[in-house]
Amino acid sequence: MLILNQKEIWSVLSFEEALTAMEEAFQLFEAGDFHMPDRMHAHHGDNTLLLMPCFTDQFFGTKLVSVNPENPKKNLPSIYGSMILNDGKSGEALSLMNGAALTAFRTGAVGGIGIKYTTPENADSAGIIGTGVQGFTQALFACRVRPIKKLYVFDMQQSKANEFISKLQKKLLDVNIKACINNRELVEKSQIIITATTSKQAVIPDDAELLKGKHFIGIGSYKPDMHEFPAQLYPLLNKLYVDTPFAKEETGDVATALKETLIDDSQVTPISKLVTLGKPTNESTSLFKSVGMALLDVVMAQKMYTRALELNIGTKIKI
């Protein structure tokens, strides 16, 4: 069995390989070549354990994620995860991976796919709202898929934004990275705007004139009571792209917009449609909203496993 830890998860695939893996996952999704049972939620007190299995042709995998909201008070991450990857034919367990790192890395890649298929090819400015792990990863992938020269950052806590920028600058030497004084300034200056917060209210000004012509990538809100986008964005959209149709139930950014008829159900479109056609949209204003699904995890995990064996990365143990 091959163990891939946090560091190995981040190093085994190149950004390009990760993006290709997610394109393959979306192609599988469109073709229906997978089996993804409903995920299982187990609650115990305030804590939640999510079990997310998915079967592809050659493999199956189960991501186990625990969410313990009290952890940050003890200086621990609120989310821990493990990924078990199995041989699809025999069922033998092939790999154990750090599930939190896998999730972060593949979510970065999915954001990258959103940018690749819904934003102008020559976009050279982007803004990041939210300076956690996910904001960081999104920035790295954004700069791989678009020739970003200017990157804007906003966080309610100025000190967090500054720390984020100094860390990010080391990874993106050719990019001019600047903090904004508020979200309005960030949206004004950026062609692509990526949100990666856990906000329960819009983190973008509710101003159609400001939003027109902009390209939004929503990463943060993953619950029906969370949302990051304002009401005036939706009437500007032709389609609302999602990574999975489950987004209609799972995130307030889609569920609430549907409920308030800001957008019609028929406009909600899986990004897999664009990926399969191999043709980015050229809509003037766009939104791609990601919530994640087990298929994306298992496809990324199987790519990592295969590549790790080739590169001799990870720890082999006899189980």
Next chain:
Amino acid sequence: MLILNQKEIWSVLSFEEALTAMEEAFQLFEAGDFHMPDRMHAHHGDNTLLLMPCFTDQFFGTKLVSVNPENPKKNLPSIYGSMILNDGKSGEALSLMNGAALTAFRTGAVGGIGIKYTTPENADSAGIIGTGVQGFTQALFACRVRPIKKLYVFDMQQSKANEFISKLQKKLLDVNIKACINNRELVEKSQIIITATTSKQAVIPDDAELLKGKHFIGIGSYKPDMHEFPAQLYPLLNKLYVDTPFAKEETGDVATALKETLIDDSQVTPISKLVTLGKPTNESTSLFKSVGMALLDVVMAQKMYTRALELNIGTKIKI
């Protein structure tokens, strides 16, 4: 994170520690100090993936078991398993264990508990029907809880029985182990009879006179269409002891007997009642039927984890 492989799983706890662990699990069961969500079945073609989480006070664990019926044709085990044990407070993954070995070992211990609480203390003869891994483990635990001097073995395949005996004799030097020509001879000669087959029909003669005064431990049948015990056994029973009330649905040995009113629902009794009282029953004819449950796995896993840390057993990895 601590990895415990097959060999380590079999060596980390003594038989006595394993039996104590299962007594503690049954005490938790009786007290209700646990949370065991319904297990999740995911089917993909002929293969099944079972996800079995359970929360106790200090830990939670998830056993992932895959059942691939075509494996034996390729000389592979049909069942593979992984156990992930987590810290109950933070959710951090603490250990990965070989789930097949964990299941086999704890099922042996559960059978041992059945013998301890439902058979005469001085029983010195036992019979094993079925010579797989589970028959082997049951024999070892049986000889720990009762002063067994004579052990009888029956398998439809004589050669398998002989191989089993020669392997078992090395572990049980003081026990006289013999093969029987049929199941009738085995039941005649044994006070305790352990069945560990995957049969879909009774593996014991349907003869009340033969069965009277005998003590049966049912390990094999774990599906509604499987059973090991004959109709004439049930009217001889005062109670039918089970490791979990789910046995009423999960095994033909209980489900079919209830359906055919061979036994009344009120007679089906969790063994945890006896364990909590600390008082073995002294019924003249008895049946204990085990089907297993996630609580037993997680309690065994947490004992193994704690003891492995003390004894410095296993492989520590950074995940």
